[in-house]
Amino acid sequence: MSTKREDLLITAERLFYAHGFHAIGLKAIVQEAGVALMTLYNHxxxxxELILEILNRREQAYFDLLKKVIDEETGTVQEKLTYAHLLWLKNSASNGCMFLRAKEEFSSEPNHSIVTRVNSHKENLIHFIQTYGLARIEALKLSLFFEGSTSMAETTDIKEVEEVLMSLVDCIEVS
Structure with a gap:
C-alpha cells in the first residue's frame, strides 16, 4: 500500500472519528495529510468509498485484536473476548463506536452503502463470536454487553465499566 494512501486513511479516520463524517470534507483531509486532492481521488x-475503506479497516483491526487475545490469553472464551473488547475501549474507542456514529449520520438513507456496511459489521461480530463455540443467542448477549459498555465508556469511568462488564460475562454460557 502506498504511503500517501495510508496517510490519507489514518488522517481521515482520525478526523472522522473526532468530528463526524459530514463535518469533515475531503479538502480538510488532504490538507491535514499533506497530499494533493488529486492524490485522494487517485486512491x-x-x-x-473512503469511509467504507476506513470502516473495513477498523473492523479488521478490532477482529484481529479479539483473535490475538483469544489465542494468547487464558480464561474462558467469553472472558477473553470481553478482555479484548475492554482493551479496544481503552486504546481505540474513547469516542464511542465509529460504526454507530456512521449509521447515525447516514440514517436518513436506510439503503445507503454505509448504513448497510454498519449493519453487516454488527452481524459479522455475532458470527465471529459464534466461531468460538457460542450459540447465536449467547453471541448476541455478548455483543449487546459490548455495545452497552462502549456507550457507557463515553460517560463513565472505564474501570467501573470494566468491573461491571466482567461481572456480566458469567451470564454467557458456551454451548
Whole structure:
C-alpha cells in the first residue's frame, strides 16, 4: 500500500472519528495529510468509498485484536473476548463506536452503502463470536454487553465499566 494512501486513511479516520463524517470534507483531509486532492481521488473515487475503506479497516483491526487475545490469553472464551473488547475501549474507542456514529449520520438513507456496511459489521461480530463455540443467542448477549459498555465508556469511568462488564460475562454460557 502506498504511503500517501495510508496517510490519507489514518488522517481521515482520525478526523472522522473526532468530528463526524459530514463535518469533515475531503479538502480538510488532504490538507491535514499533506497530499494533493488529486492524490485522494487517485486512491478513492468518492468520500463514501473512503469511509467504507476506513470502516473495513477498523473492523479488521478490532477482529484481529479479539483473535490475538483469544489465542494468547487464558480464561474462558467469553472472558477473553470481553478482555479484548475492554482493551479496544481503552486504546481505540474513547469516542464511542465509529460504526454507530456512521449509521447515525447516514440514517436518513436506510439503503445507503454505509448504513448497510454498519449493519453487516454488527452481524459479522455475532458470527465471529459464534466461531468460538457460542450459540447465536449467547453471541448476541455478548455483543449487546459490548455495545452497552462502549456507550457507557463515553460517560463513565472505564474501570467501573470494566468491573461491571466482567461481572456480566458469567451470564454467557458456551454451548
Amino acid at each position: 478513492f473515487a468518492s468520500k463514501e
